[in-house]
Amino acid sequence: MPASFYNHPKQLVAVDCIIFGYENEKLKLLLSHRGFQPAKGEWSLMGGWVHDDETVEEAAERVLFQITGLKDIYLEQVQVFSNPGRDPGGRVISVIFYAMIRIDIHDKNLLNQNGARWWTFSEKPELVFDHNQMVKKAHEKLKLKASYTLIGEKLLPEKFTILQLRTLYEAIFQRQFDPGNFRKKILSLRMLEKLDHKNKTDSKKGAFYYRVKKHNEKFINERIVKQ
């Protein structure tokens, strides 16, 4: 093969992020009000172009920093969407990520500047182009992740009660978990550390706070909850 092997038409490559958050017992999605054509004024995922000198992960981190002011956000690749007609504005290959944000610590002022807004997952609007499909895929992947990993730390405040964790899981899986069984299962993983004070807002008795143990990168090969 000739030296011109690398002379080939190039493509516009973008990243789009499904940004999950959790607030008031609801799973939420951070969406952007599209300020340009095509589909101006409609809602879409947060996205941006991939630059020459960065990975797609770095591009996604850049987009997230711009929107939320946060670094070190948990990111996972979902899938590539590449239908030539998927974006009416031109041929764009888009790499999809999902992210998990702690709503309690991000910079809410930046959101307004960026025309962004949190939506409750179950009440989200129709999105532009193929973004609805992307959200669906990301949600499936989030469920898979949550069923094999304790994702509390990524969406909840530093310290949380078992009730809060369970309510998060119920929001993600859109079903109920038995309180006693959920508690036993989570504690059996030995990944949580019990703190010495209680949350008294959710019950009369008060529930102990827990936090995720440090240095606990150990991979769980065990299923936490069923799909």
Add this chain to the structure above:
Amino acid sequence: MPASFYNHPKQLVAVDCIIFGYENEKLKLLLSHRGFQPAKGEWSLMGGWVHDDETVEEAAERVLFQITGLKDIYLEQVQVFSNPGRDPGGRVISVIFYAMIRIDIHDKNLLNQNGARWWTFSEKPELVFDHNQMVKKAHEKLKLKASYTLIGEKLLPEKFTILQLRTLYEAIFQRQFDPGNFRKKILSLRMLEKLDHKNKTDSKKGAFYYRVKKHNEKFINERIVKQ
């Protein structure tokens, strides 16, 4: 944002395929002898550029057809690799797929023309660039797939015995499965159809052939084997 929103540097986008096959009780990998610089003469995955008018899936199908003469190959997206320095020949964003091929029906003559060769998975050579990592990720994804789907039809001949299916699973997972329990588990899925004749090459008694039932696209939500 201006109309120049879509005026942005473009990227070279490639697909690379991890092509799994199965022959002589061994999991195999189809690799390509690289005929151009850089890394000329070394082994690599099968790849190709993504054209303007096709999806990344179509690009992968095109590459696979070129190499094997087969259409309708099972393909699954694995991940995007996009480190700017990953390919010394230039900045290439690569979308990785794995494929499953029935070695018994593909065109072996095409392989030689393309400098390709089947390697036993456990004896595969060092690959160029980040292709070793890609294979690792693809193998993990294949295991995940095989643990939730009956993948016999995709790698074995049309009809096969339970022993052959078990040996395939043992090759993929690199561990043993109890013959009795494996048989019961597989048959309990009710996805196989027993044929009326036997394979007599593997045993004196002979084992009935089975094939995957038609119209059996029903999704399995049940785990077939543990990781």
Add this chain to the structure above:
DNA sequence: ACAAAAGTGTTTCGGCTACACCCATGC
């Protein structure tokens, strides 16, 4: 007769589920 795979049956074990039940406390 024996070896070796095919195929079936049985026992055990552990985890998940579905509860029941007590505890603590604000109202």
Add this chain to the structure above:
DNA sequence: GCATGGGTGTAGCCGAAACACTTTTGT
């Protein structure tokens, strides 16, 4: 006292694993 969530205990069910055992047939 009672309602509410916190937290613990337990019986039963079901599937996975381990393995015994019978069948078949080529050598």
